[in-house]
Amino acid sequence: MFRYDGDGYRARIGLIFMASSVVMESEMWAMAAEGVSVHTARIKLPKVTVEGIEEMMNAPQLEEAARLLGSAPIDVLCFGGTSASFLHGTAYDVALTKKLTGWAAGPKITTASTATLAALAAVEAGPVALATPYVDGVHQRAIRFLEENGHKVVSHRNLGIDKDQALAEVPLEKIYDMVREIDHPDATAVFISCTNFRSVGAIEALETAIGKPVVSAVQASFWHCLKVAGVKGAKPGYGRLFKGLEAVSGEGTDDRR
The missing domain is CATH 3.40.50.12500 (Rossmann fold)
Structure with a gap:
């Protein structure tokens, strides 16, 4: 018998995350049931202020990260910055989603603010x-x-x-x-x-x-990634939000193993 190796046979989630940050990836992996994997591209955040966030969002690294991540066989691409996606209101978040869709045409797109x-x-x-x-x-x-x-x-x-x-x-x-x-x-x-x-x-x-x-x-972002991917892929114990999206034993079994 082979051991499970982390393969995303249920869903592969692509995440654009801040280079100096560590929480979102680990929390997503904590919530992820077997068969859900997380794959990250990073961008630099100078400072957690309005000015620092704006500098990050206007830098060419964002487009580069989206294009690189979109070249992988992922099901969903999530922009993992809450303040960065709500910074200038709802219309700003919608415009960001459109940009990401243009840069990474394959996966479905969400952001932390959309997911919230x-x-x-x-x-x-x-x-x-x-x-x-x-x-x-x-x-x-x-x-x-x-x-x-x-x-x-x-x-x-x-x-x-x-x-x-x-x-x-x-x-x-x-x-x-x-x-x-x-x-x-x-x-x-x-x-x-x-x-x-x-x-x-x-x-x-x-x-x-x-x-x-x-x-x-983070919880909302992971939940929304599962939702738009159409998979049950959460471990139990992470909140009412996941009702109906917790993985069922035997479902989504990887036939490649």
């Missing part, structure tokens, strides 16, 4: 509480993006971090406490933004504690 809105709709969220690690300028744009898409932000908190590597160093326990603190009676769900900010290991515990859906940018 789809995930909030899937859990039937209305008003939300918002937790981010961002500086004030980026955090306010997150609020604007959510509210222009029908999700009033009734409670929120941000940590004011402007260095990408520092985002990943926030302990999961602190993020858990942060979400518990911002939960609000009028919030129908909690959204945790930023793809280099740990979250998925605490989602099940948070949903049990507060009794409502918790959606994070």
Whole structure:
């Protein structure tokens, strides 16, 4: 008998991610059932500020990453930057999707912000509480993006971090406490933004504690990749969002093994 070697026989997810970031890949692999693989191209983020994000999005590296990643036999390409895709509102995110589609014509396309809105709709969220690690300028744009898409932000908190590597160093326990603190009676769900900010290991515990859906940018991105690929490919234990998309033993078996 051969051992499973990580082959994406259910779905191959392509991810454009920040060069200095580490969280999104590991969290996607943690949530991925056997047969779902993640393949990454990286771009440089100078600083987690409005100016730094704009510099990244205007650099030629973005197109190069999309074209290189699109040359691989992937099923879905996800742009893994939440703030970078909501920076200038919904129209900006839609325009980014169109650019990515032009640069990588083979796979289906999504972004962290597109996935977030789809995930909030899937859990039937209305008003939300918002937790981010961002500086004030980026955090306010997150609020604007959510509210222009029908999700009033009734409670929120941000940590004011402007260095990408520092985002990943926030302990999961602190993020858990942060979400518990911002939960609000009028919030129908909690959204945790930023793809280099740990979250998925605490989602099940948070949903049990507060009794409502918790959606994070990484979780939503992975979920939406599975959704648009049309596969059940999630391990159990990562939130209500994955209802119906958890892998069933025996389904999607790789006949090549």
